[in-house]
């Protein structure tokens with residue numbers, strides 16, 4: 149088998165490592181950022197009803213129309229995909245970038261997809277000391293493909309829409325991964341309706357907010373010629389009829405009210421977790437967390453992660469993300485009682501680690 153160049157790098161990063169590998173059954177799962185344990189009842193009912201129609205081939209037109217309406221777009225400005233993950237593969241396979249730039253730390257699949265398609269990737273690594281702020285001047289003028297997350301996984305930082313707009317140029321494709329944007333109340337920095345930004349592709353996912361990670365459903369928004377190019381790289385019937393039914397249902401007005409209420413709750417829960425973490429002496433948070441997860445820096449996080457596992461909690465290791473290292477962990481935001489229990493367990497583990505380190509030093 150041909151190796152995927154760069155997918156496991158010499159620095160110990162593993163671009164294809166994701167939180168699901170850490171969430172073993174029986175552990176409290178704070179490693180994966182899927183908010184719901186299962187899809188809401190009304191959504192499960194929609195999916196169940198669709199099962200009786202599975203003999204038909206899928207027709208994306210109604211879902212495409214509903215998603216377009218939700219974002220003030222036309223149907224040909226929407227391309228439904230098998231999750232956001234497929235969108236990155238389409239970008240990598242359909243485009244021929246001469247200079248692809250990925251802004252890190254971020255979700256690693258875009259870079260993995262580019263490498264797997266044979267492209268070279270230039271990394272721009274944001275600095276925790278600046279709160280992971282993106283200075284547009286750092287993006288090389290020669291970049292003809294730029295990929296950035298907003299809000300970014302794992303930093304949880306939300307970049308201003310104006311900063312992202314300023315990255316667009318004629319001849320450049322700008323991919324903004326908004327997989328977690330629906331967890332931000334009011335989506336103030338979204339670019340979903342930005343028709344005036346040349347080369348813009350916005351990636352959205354329905355898997356996080358709706359508890360649909362197993363279904364594989366997401367979409368791209370962008371100019372019709374660019375989407376048509378990407379669509380040609382898709383197989384026939386790439387999105388199942390169940391996934392299409394979910395896309396349609398989750399874009400309805402009722403679903404949008406529900407998602408906004410949920411986003412407000414997530415923001416409150418994030419604040420609660422941050423206040424708890426502020427009381428843990430060994431922990432630092434850089435930047436402003438706006439997504440449904442928090443990135444922390446704490447000495448010996450690689451050991452702490454294992455100690456937390458022994459105490460029944462799975463968290464996401466940080467060292468597989470470019471730009472981070474063994475002192476980083478990502479924690480999913482849950483309701484306050486879960487955060488209380490996490491903070492107490494983390495404090496206990498961090499104190500035990502400090503004692504162990506002191507005893508081991510000569």
Ligand SMILES: Cc1ncc(COP(=O)(O)O)c(C=O)c1O
Nearest residue numbers: 231232233255301327353355366
């Ligand atoms: C930032 C980000 N984008 C995209 C994805 C992929 O989402 P999907 O499940 O829709 O493929 C993930 C999954 O973890 C993610 O963290």
